[in-house]
Amino acid sequence: MLSFIGALEARANTVDSLLCVGIDPHPDMLSEDTPMASSELCLRLIESCSPYVCAFKPNIAFFERHGAEGMTVLRDVIAAVPADIPVILDAKRGDIASTAEAYAYAVFDVLGAHALTASPYLGSDSLAPFMNRPERGVFVLCKTSNETADELQGLLVDGEPLYLHVARKAKSWSTNENVGIVVGATDPYALACVRAAAPSLWFLCPGVGAQGANLKAALGAGLRSDGMGMLVSVSRSIACDSDPAGASANLRQGINDVRRASAST
Amino acid sequence: MLSFIGALEARANTVDSLLCVGIDPHPDMLSEDTPMASSELCLRLIESCSPYVCAFKPNIAFFERHGAEGMTVLRDVIAAVPADIPVILDAKRGDIASTAEAYAYAVFDVLGAHALTASPYLGSDSLAPFMNRPERGVFVLCKTSNETADELQGLLVDGEPLYLHVARKAKSWSTNENVGIVVGATDPYALACVRAAAPSLWFLCPGVGAQGANLKAALGAGLRSDGMGMLVSVSRSIACDSDPAGASANLRQGINDVRRASAST
Numbered sequence: 001m002l003s004f005i006g007a008l009e010a011r012a013n014t015v016d017s018l019l020c021v022g023i024d025p026h027p028d029m030l031s032e033d034t035p036m037a038s039s040e041l042c043l044r045l046i047e048s049c050s051p052y053v054c055a056f057k058p059n060i061a062f063f064e065r066h067g068a069e070g071m072t073v074l075r076d077v078i079a080a081v082p083a084d085i086p087v088i089l090d091a092k093r094g095d096i097a098s099t100a101e102a103y104a105y106a107v108f109d110v111l112g113a114h115a116l117t118a119s120p121y122l123g124s125d126s127l128a129p130f131m132n133r134p135e136r137g138v139f140v141l142c143k144t145s146n147e148t149a150d151e152l153q154g155l156l157v158d159g160e161p162l163y164l165h166v167a168r169k170a171k172s173w174s175t176n177e178n179v180g181i182v183v184g185a186t187d188p189y190a191l192a193c194v195r196a197a198a199p200s201l202w203f204l205c206p207g208v209g210a211q212g213a214n215l216k217a218a219l220g221a222g223l224r225s226d227g228m229g230m231l232v233s234v235s236r237s238i239a240c241d242s243d244p245a246g247a248s249a250n251l252r253q254g255i256n257d258v259r260r261a262s263a264s265t
Numbered sequence: 266m267l268s269f270i271g272a273l274e275a276r277a278n279t280v281d282s283l284l285c286v287g288i289d290p291h292p293d294m295l296s297e298d299t300p301m302a303s304s305e306l307c308l309r310l311i312e313s314c315s316p317y318v319c320a321f322k323p324n325i326a327f328f329e330r331h332g333a334e335g336m337t338v339l340r341d342v343i344a345a346v347p348a349d350i351p352v353i354l355d356a357k358r359g360d361i362a363s364t365a366e367a368y369a370y371a372v373f374d375v376l377g378a379h380a381l382t383a384s385p386y387l388g389s390d391s392l393a394p395f396m397n398r399p400e401r402g403v404f405v406l407c408k409t410s411n412e413t414a415d416e417l418q419g420l421l422v423d424g425e426p427l428y429l430h431v432a433r434k435a436k437s438w439s440t441n442e443n444v445g446i447v448v449g450a451t452d453p454y455a456l457a458c459v460r461a462a463a464p465s466l467w468f469l470c471p472g473v474g475a476q477g478a479n480l481k482a483a484l485g486a487g488l489r490s491d492g493m494g495m496l497v498s499v500s501r502s503i504a505c506d507s508d509p510a511g512a513s514a515n516l517r518q519g520i521n522d523v524r525r526a527s528a529s530t
Contacts, residue, residue, distance in 0.1 A: 026363070061364045064371035067340065071333040090364075094384055095357050096411040098291070099326045106329035119359055119384045121406055123413030141386055146361040148388030155430065157420045162427070165420065 003177035004115055004137030005202060008086050012054045012228060017252045018259070020088070020204065021049045021244075022235025023058035023077065027065070029239060035069040038062070042077040045239055052248035056081050057204070057233055058113075059090040071111075078112045086114045088139060088204065094119030094126055104129040108136050115139060117182055117204070120166050124173055134176040142166045143194060145184025145207035163190070167198040180204055183222065185213035185232065192221035195229075203230050208251075209237030219258040227259040268442035269380055269402030270467060273351050277319045277493060282517045283524070285353070285469065286314045287500025288323035288342065292330070294504060300334040303327070307342040310504055317513035321346055322469070322498055323378075324355040336376075343377045351379045353404060353469065359384030359391055369394040373401050380404060382447055382469070385431050389438055399441040407431045408459060410449025410472035428455070432463040445469055448487065450478035450497065457486035460494075468495050473516075474502030484523040492524040 002010065012018060023045055025038035046056065058077060063070035081087050093103045093116060107116045115137030118127055130138040143153055143163040153163040163183075170181045183194050185207035194203070203222055207213035215232070222230045232255055241247035267275065277283060288310060290303035311321065323342060328335035343352050358368045358381060372381045380402030383392055395403040408418055408428040418428040428448075435446045448459050450472035459468070468487055472478035480497070487495045497520055506512035 024364075026367075059360075059364055059367075061358075061360060061367035061371065064336075065367045065375065067371070067375045068333040068336040071329075071336050075332065090360075092358065092360050092384070093326075094359075095324075095326060095355075096409065099289075099324055099355075102291075102324075102326035102330045106326065106332075110330065110332045119357070119386050121384050121386050121417055122409050122411055123416035123418075125411055125413040144361065144387050146387055146390055148390040151388035151434065152386055152427070152431070153388075155422045155427065157422055157427075162417070162420065162422075166417070169416065 001135055003134045004086070005177045005180070007114070007135070008055065008137070008202065009228065011084060011086060014084070015052065015054065016256060017052055017054045018228070018230055018232055018255050019053050019248060019252045020055040020057050020231040020233040021045065021053050021238055021248060022090070022233055023056055024235045024239070025062045035066040035073045038066065038070070039073045039077065041239070043080055045244055046077070046080050048245040049238065049248040050082055050085060052245070052252045053085060055086040055088055055231060057088045057090050075111050088115040088117065088137070089113035091116045092119055092141060094122050096122065097125045097128060100126050100129040104133070108133065117141065120169065124169070127173065131173060131176060131179060134178050137178040137180065139180040139182050139204045140166065140170045142170065142181035143183045143187065143190050145186045145213070149184065164193060164197045167194045167201070171198045171201055174201065182206070185218035185222070188214070188217040188221040191218060195222055200224065201229065204233055205230055206233040208232055209234045215254060216258050219255065220262060223259065223262065227263050266400055268399045269351070270442045270445070272379070273320065273402070273467065274493065276349060276351060279349070280317065280319065281521060282317055282319045283493070283495055283497055283520050284318050284513060284517045285320040285322050285496040285498040286310065286318050286503055286513060287355070287498055288321055289500045289504070290327045300331040300338045303331065303335070304338045304342065306504070308345055310509055311342070311345050313510040314503065314513040315347055315350060317510070317517045318350060320351040320353055320496060322353045322355050340376050353380040353382065354378035356381045357384055357406060359387050361387065362390045362393060365391050365394040369398070373398065382406065385434065389434070392438065396438060396441060396444060399443050402443040402445065404445040404447050404469045405431065405435045407435065407446035408448045408452065408455050410451045414449065429458060429462045432459045432466070436463045436466055439466065447471070450483035450487070453479070453482040453486040456483060460487055465489065466494065469498055470495055471498040473497055474499045480519060481523050484520065485527060488524065488527065492528050
């Protein structure tokens with residue numbers, strides 16, 4: 001059985017893509033604010049983008065907005081993703097172990113996602129129920145892309161920002177080859193420091209597109225030496241494009257151009 | 266209109282109680298692992314304990330386990346709580362602002378909770394959608410009661426553990442009188458340090474009962490000088506008691522005995 005990271009790398013190689021498309025049916029994007037309209041948006045996006053993506057990343061908050069019906073839509077949306085494409089549920093969960101067991105069951109077994117995002121704030125026992133299943137994965141929040149990220153993440157511990165300590169801990173936790181970290185693409189310097197601290201981990205990197213990160217700078221800072229190890233996560237700028245298939249194909253190409261150029265230098 | 270903390274204090278005074286009963290329908294506690302059995306357990310607990318509690322705290326993970334039906338149960342369970350009892354949804358959410366808006370809508374408007382627990386890891390802009398509504402509240406994770414809490418929370422920043430910095434930040438964030446913090450009852454020394462750092466904040470304190478915290482030591486360390494400011498959160502030891510009403514009444518009394526004794530010394 002492949003570990004989660006093994007499956008992710010297999011998919012990245014098969015479609016030659018590091019693109020992760022976010023599935024965030026924000027009410028702004030919907031013709032009407034209903035579960036049905038959310039479902040249609042998500043299914044269209046999956047159909048259009050599947051040939052070009054390494055992974056999909058639905059954000060559960062936009063489904064929770066619709067209550068029980070939203071959960072049914074989310075389960076069906078995840079089930080509509082072709083079986084060889086990893087689905088990372090953006091859920092940012094983090095609770096004590098007995099509760100995290102319930103989240104693991106909800107996310108992996110009920111909703112059918114392959115991985116989730118989770119917070120490191122409670123430490124490793126809160127992540128164990130996710131990490132204990134090698135074929136499922138967890139991306140631990142490390143350095144996020146929002147404005148106030150550094151209020152906590154940037155505090156200095158032994159002369160280094162907290163997020164670097166989180167990166168090193170995550171590296172030590174990945175004994176089942178199923179732990180990655182979330183590192184915003186908006187701060188290439190931080191991205192480079194995290195890469196130095198965790199040379200082999202996979203990064204889930206939001207911030208390209210709506211949040212304005214520079215793709216070339218981010219890839220230069222975050223790619224592993226083998227040109228892998230970074231999922232470029234884009235939501236709004238693909239979902240809102242009149243041609244999401246074309247937008248994904250272009251972004252995949254844009255990412256690969258930088259990968260090839262950096263490999264040849 | 267009362268702020269969330271205003272409403273919480275009004276309730277604490279009306280029933281002379283600092284007891285918060287957790288509503289965590291863990292599969293171990295159910296006659297069968299179904300949404301219906303969860304619902305029955307929760308409704309019984311609410312009916313039995315309402316006269317004695319300051320607040321109820323359902324943990325959303327145990328409802329998410331049941332998928333869409335679980336969300337319907339959770340909404341109905343919250344609706345069954347008498348209107349003057351604050352409901353704090355234990356959800357530990359934490360995401361960038363546009364996503365946190367969706368969580369705020371889901372938790373406050375769809376599910377009908379009055380407050381939620383949330384993670385500080387993304388900083389204040391991730392909490393703003395919760396804090397911006399004075400009549401709704403947020404308890405920010407500060408020092409949790411699990412074994413590995415100190416892997417992050419105990420790291421030293423300027424000579425002090427990270428959780429004390431979080432406590433001070435939370436104090437500065439409560440401009441709408443609607444921010445509290447989560448501080449485990451299992452570590453009285455830490456509780457006392459947090460109280461010194463945030464003399465006026467309300468603490469939500471899990472750890473009494475199943476997790477073994479000493480009630481007297483915890484209250485001695487965490488109560489405000491006015492004998493308020495601390496919600497003692499107990500789940501399993503009340504839900505699993507053959508007489509949850511009696512267990513709640515006893516625990517309320519036990520808490521009040523310590524409050525009165527410490528006020529008279």
